[in-house]
Amino acid sequence: MSWRKAAAFLVLPLLACRAVAGEGYILGAGLEGDSQDGFAVSLLGEFGVAKDTWISAAVARNTAESALQQDLDTWFADLGVDRWWNPLGIRAGVAYWGDNDTLDSTDFRGSAYWRNDRLSISGDYQYRDFEIILPATDFFASRKAGFGADGVGLSARVEITDTVSFGLSGMDYDYDVNLKLDSNRPLLQLLTFSRLSLINSLVDYRATATLALDAGKRRWHIDIGTWKGEVDGATTRTATVRFLNPISDASDIEFALGVDDSELYGNVTFFSVFLFFYGAD
DSSP, X not given: OOBTHHHHHHHHHHHHHHHHHTTSEEEEEEEEEETTSOEEEEEEEEEEEETTEEEEEEEEEEEEEOTTSOEEEEEEEEEEEEEEETTEEEEEEEEEEEETTTEEEEEEEEEEEEEOSSEEEEEEEEEEEEEEEEOOOSSSOOEEEEEEEXXXXXXXXXXXXXXXXXXXXXXEEEESSOOOOSSOOHHHHXXXXXXXXGGGGSEEEEEEEEEEEEETTEXXXXXXXXXXXXXXXXXXXXXXXXXXXXXXXXXXXEEEEEEEEETTTEEEEEEEEEEEEEEOO
8 A cells, every 4th residue: 555545545445334334333454565565554443423423543554665775664644534414424534644754744634525325426625744854965964844735636436236336536636846856866765666655645646446346245346546646757557456255244354456557666466454343332
């Protein structure tokens, strides 16, 4: 996972299962690795605190090896709230992401959405406040710099039949500084070449299409997406297949297998497994 999907990756499985959990809770834990020796551990939860009101929380840690042969450890933490007044709702959240010795950000997001039994449409906004530590060079001492980004996006999901749904989402970011590096590559090396790397949080835009298929109590997700890096201008295309399978009346297991085709870090295969536990009031 790039923290790509940052909040989106961690919260989407919860939203898919919300109908099962009702006003109770969902707890989850998962592992993800990729073919470039990146590794991530995640914990997450969603709690019904009142009718049509949910609180979500997530924490994750990932390790990736940089081009300088150094392990970079990053943290992700997220807290959100979702309130629905049939048919309108709002979501808001705050997240921390990164490594405070290299690059990190504090992110604020909000969404307004409309939904009924078949269709949901959401307008999304995100502000990202970054801080980066630039390493010392022959000409400059180590120094700290800050910059921000505004993201605006749309997402929609439609239930085509009782067992098939389709969704689209996209976000475009506007940075308040020019991050593009044509010949100065040290920052790219610092941010690593891996899908589990810091570089993948600095995106110009991202877009995803999702097809979900229910087979009894089992669910298949097919995700196809793309994003463009803000620093390097490289495009990454990704495809993922997820399979959610019940292991008891109150728990599921989800397996995911995917591949990235990136102009920055090449072809990467990734795999994840998540456990979900449900409870009701």
